[in-house]
Amino acid sequence: MWAGSFLAGFLGALTGLGGGVVIVPLLTSVFGVDIRYAIGASLVSVIATSCAAASTYIRQGYANLRLGMFLEVATTIGAIVGALLATMISIKLLTLVLAIVLLYSAYLAQQPRSEVLTDDAEEALTQQLQLHGTYPTPDGLMSYQAYSVPLGFGLMSIAGVLSGLLGIGSGALKVLAMDQVMRLPFKVSTTTSSFTIGVTAAVSAGVYLARGYIDPGLSMPVMLGVFPGAWLGAKALMGTKVSVLRVVFSVVLVVMSFKMVYNAFGEM
Amino acid sequence: MPPESEVQIPTSTVTAQALSIALEHPLVVDLSVSCQDYAQHQLDERSPDYRLGIILSNLLKYGVWLATAIVLLGGILYLVRHGMEPVNYHIFQGEPDMFRSPAGVIDAVLSGRRRGIVQLGLLFLIATPVLRVLVSFIFFIKQRDIPYVVITGLVISGLLYSLLGAYF
Incomplete structure (x- = not known):
């Protein structure tokens, strides 16, 4: 379990997806843990991943603080809605939704993303909220700005609901919103996602703590594994072949999601 | 450019061609340059x-x-x-x-x-x-x-x- 958590932290930090997307299937399908305990443990892992990774990404100049905080409004409100819905929804339905989200995440991870920087004029909202910045590249600092802010904000709200509902950081949707809709550089999207998922997860964690989902015995090995994994993942961001990682990650997600559906519906 | 760009397979021009096309893909170029260490960037420390x-x-x-x-x-x-x-997490309590x-x-x-x-x-x-x-x-x-x-x-x-x- 420790090794799995270490891997989750590493992958979560590197891809901006948070460790939860690995932790929940790992605990439910490999260790047979009840999904509610698994969600509680995964929230812990997501917060640990986010804190450890974001600390490094801020220092390196990748994560955009203002953008992250603005989008947190959407994810926070979404997470509250999601966490409130979670207790009204059956476990089988929850498992099915999670499986679909995993498959969709796997699909998204394979989508090519353009890194082209255009010189369009700034949109009014972007200017007002100062949603632009620079990030380090081999050619020095590269400047960028956010586009389609309202649409990105809307997609972030959905990401928030999913993370409250399923205990995963739903980083895939956040990266999608920033990368595809708001047209930010890929590394800015993943690192800013890492930065924001901690707050989203903290919102859900408060609710789940009160409901008794967060178990110390289960969360302990998860957290102790995720933490060093996330540090290593954040340090490795510059030097890892993300293309290879993406393929591995997608395959893992597809396998895990099928296994989860089988576990939930196989006995019927 | 990193070493991969120098990899050529003389026996199969088709493979080499495919490789060169793949290596010129913006994504691959971006990933390969990201493997290099770049100099500490300058940030305005007073901002x-x-x-x-x-x-x-x-x-x-x-x-x-x-x-x-x-x-x-x-x-x-x-x-x-x-x-x-023994611990039981199979059943939610x-x-x-x-x-x-x-x-x-x-x-x-x-x-x-x-x-x-x-x-x-x-x-x-x-x-x-x-x-x-x-x-x-x-x-x-x-x-x-x-x-x-x-x-x-x-x-x-x-x-x-x-x-x-x-x-x-």
Whole structure:
């Protein structure tokens, strides 16, 4: 379990997806843990991943603080809605939704993303909220700005609901919103996602703590594994072949999601 | 360019051609240059955003370290006493009330319960991103940056609603 958590932290930090997307299937399908305990443990892992990774990404100049905080409004409100819905929804339905989200995440991870920087004029909202910045590249600092802010904000709200509902950081949707809709550089999207998922997860964690989902015995090995994994993942961001990682990650997600559906519906 | 670009397969021109096309793909070029170490970039150290970044970076770092240290301590103490007992997580029972609220956790720690120490570490972990938003909120008030005072204020109220609202 420790090794799995270490891997989750590493992958979560590197891809901006948070460790939860690995932790929940790992605990439910490999260790047979009840999904509610698994969600509680995964929230812990997501917060640990986010804190450890974001600390490094801020220092390196990748994560955009203002953008992250603005989008947190959407994810926070979404997470509250999601966490409130979670207790009204059956476990089988929850498992099915999670499986679909995993498959969709796997699909998204394979989508090519353009890194082209255009010189369009700034949109009014972007200017007002100062949603632009620079990030380090081999050619020095590269400047960028956010586009389609309202649409990105809307997609972030959905990401928030999913993370409250399923205990995963739903980083895939956040990266999608920033990368595809708001047209930010890929590394800015993943690192800013890492930065924001901690707050989203903290919102859900408060609710789940009160409901008794967060178990110390289960969360302990998860957290102790995720933490060093996330540090290593954040340090490795510059030097890892993300293309290879993406393929591995997608395959893992597809396998895990099928296994989860089988576990939930196989006995019927 | 990295060494891959020099890899040529003379026997199969088709493969070499495919490889060169693949290597010129913007994504691959971006990934390969990302493997190089680049010089420490220059940031304006006097800019307020840079200062906020350093504050938040340190806050997150020490917060997660502290939380991990407490969890590790509690975990070791717990395993020393209960390590051999079988655990069942297949069936959801929910945690005892004492592990469900910050006050309850503190009571558990004070009464010497080892799982309580682990849970306290987890509370510190949850508190770290909350504190991060709070620090940003204060920072933006000092900067008189009204839009971001409102934005971080909204996030804080969401956090407070969920963290406190669960108990009332």
